[in-house]
Amino acid sequence: MKKRNSIGRSRFITPYLYIAPAFITLAVFMYWPLLYNIILSFFQWNFISPVKNFVGWENYKILLSDNVFSRALINTFKYIIGILPFTIIIPLFFAHLVASFAKSKAKRLYETLLFIPTAVSFAVASFVWVWMFNPLGGVIDRFISLFGSTQSIPWLSSATLAPIAVIIVSGWRLLGYYMIIFTAALLTVPAEYTESAYIDGAGAWKTFWYIKWPLISPTTFFVFITTVFFASSQTFIPIHILTRGGPYRASANLMYVVYEYGFRYFNIGLAATTATLTFLIFVLVTFAQIKVSERMVHYDL
């Protein structure tokens, strides 16, 4: 009887022990920081003071009435839309070309060449681009002047161009990585499908549009999701190095505003509030993505 009880207890505990390592790690590094962040959003605090002043919804009122947050939100979506061509359309184009000569040695060469920017540290790449963007004697300026232009382009000091510069640097670095992913995906499409399509008279474009792309839609969905999160978080590095969020916050995204409030102004309450609102917005975006994926993503392969 005792033995049976022991076995029963063991069976009861075992599943929890299986889950425990993952749960403890997630709880400590994910759920508790998330919860604590939400709690901090109701306080005014400088990170160090033993006294945290409870301010209720005040931080939320400040953020929602101030256009700093709304502009950063718009910029975040600008980055998502701007970077998507560099992570889906252009990599897919290159991947299609590379996959079309899969058995050639040139495939490896082109993959390597296009992948090199991804291997470069994002910070280092950003510093190199700062030099290239310089309107007075930068590489781009000199290149344009070869065509007779005397007008320099203020890439980093124009409110219109600064976000574009961030998109270019981010896209340049990501392109190779996503090309590899799409190449791998395209090579999994069974040759019978495309051969059948060719026999039925479909051209290269129709074969790609109606056969290949739908079949690699899970990959496209993965790329789309990772791009959304990249554009909202990882662009912090080029923003910080290229523009520092300027001019007049034209290139600051939500993560940069969190950094500014938290580590430039030491206002942890407003930083936590920005982070909380960002979290809520991206929860909604993720739900929307999942809903869209249910209709448009096929897992037939």
Add this chain to the structure above:
Amino acid sequence: MKKYRILSLLTVLVILFTFGPVAVFAQGSAESATGVTEIELWHRWSGAHQKIFQEMVDKFNATNESVKINAVSIPGQYADLLSRATAQVAAGEDPPAIIAPGYYLLEHTVNTFGGADLAKVGGAEAAKVFSQFEPALLGLGNVNGVQYGIPLAVSIQSLFYNADIFVEAGLDPNSPPKTWEEVIEYAKIIKNKTNKKALFISTPDSWYMSALLESNGAPMLANGKASFANDNGVEVMKMWRQMYVDGLIPQISYAESQRAFQAGEIAMHGISIMNLSAMSGTMGDALMVAPMPSFGDKAKKQPAGGAGLIITATKAKQQAAAWEFFKFVGTKEAMDIWSKSGYVSVVAGYAPKSDPRQQAAYDQLGNAISWTNWPGPRGLEAEGIIQEWRDRILAGNVSAQEGLRNAANSINSIIGN
């Protein structure tokens, strides 16, 4: 049962992995066993400045048997330096014993880290040590009537110019412009006679702008309110904007302007004297330095830039060790080394001038005022607000009047809160 044991072990390991580092961090640092008090000093200087600062620290360490200063460079802006210190304290560790915040962050640093009152730390010798420093510069370390800091790095707004471009434009390099009206005159000549850009005025923060506004009668802070949005302030910003419209100032960022100036693409650069050592390295004798131009015959008021030293250690032994270093900073020996950085000497009546071009800075020290410490827990946001509206004005996004008014209103709505 074996599986049960393995899972238990795994769980314990995960807990150790998770909380182990916290336990290690909580132990703090150990006292030196040799009787030498070792303390850390955090600063933001990198490159040539870091080397010169380290040379000064090495000199102190070599001549002092009981104290050893470990200088730690946290490259970046002054806010980045405080971010690191804040993160260290938030993680449960002690702050560095000495920290070198920018003058505009002194009040925040004292309020956050609790700086030591130097009059108490120095005791009987405090007054004598204070007298080693230039009185006007010593005041930069005074927060609300208490001497929390000593001046270390003092910079002042200057006008750097390229002598070669002046000659190319037919201008005399030995007669630099003295007023902003003359700057515009010179700039137009340079624009017309060379294919170079005429001018850039520093924009990484509100420091140079503050000097312009204050010098034309638009005080940054008066009676607890942002007061720069008056007619004098508007006049300054209109002039600055017009220089962009006239093509005298190129539309580039501050970082780009530094490179372009050193590459000989820009003739004049309103910039800090602290750039002297770095820029003379690339420009040689072509680099010349003049005082910041004035507005007609109005007296200039120039917020001193740079950083002071504050004792953030709480233990008496560490504070005493830091004080020994502060005494050294106030000596000619220390300034002979430190002034090579481009920063001016802080020792009373002593101007070593490792580079004769530093004279332009010494000539202006009498105009030095404190860089505004915006009050209140949200005071630091004022810096970002000023920069945003300044950039909008300079880009022609808003009028000078509207931009300054909006900046002042925004600041007044947050300071004191």
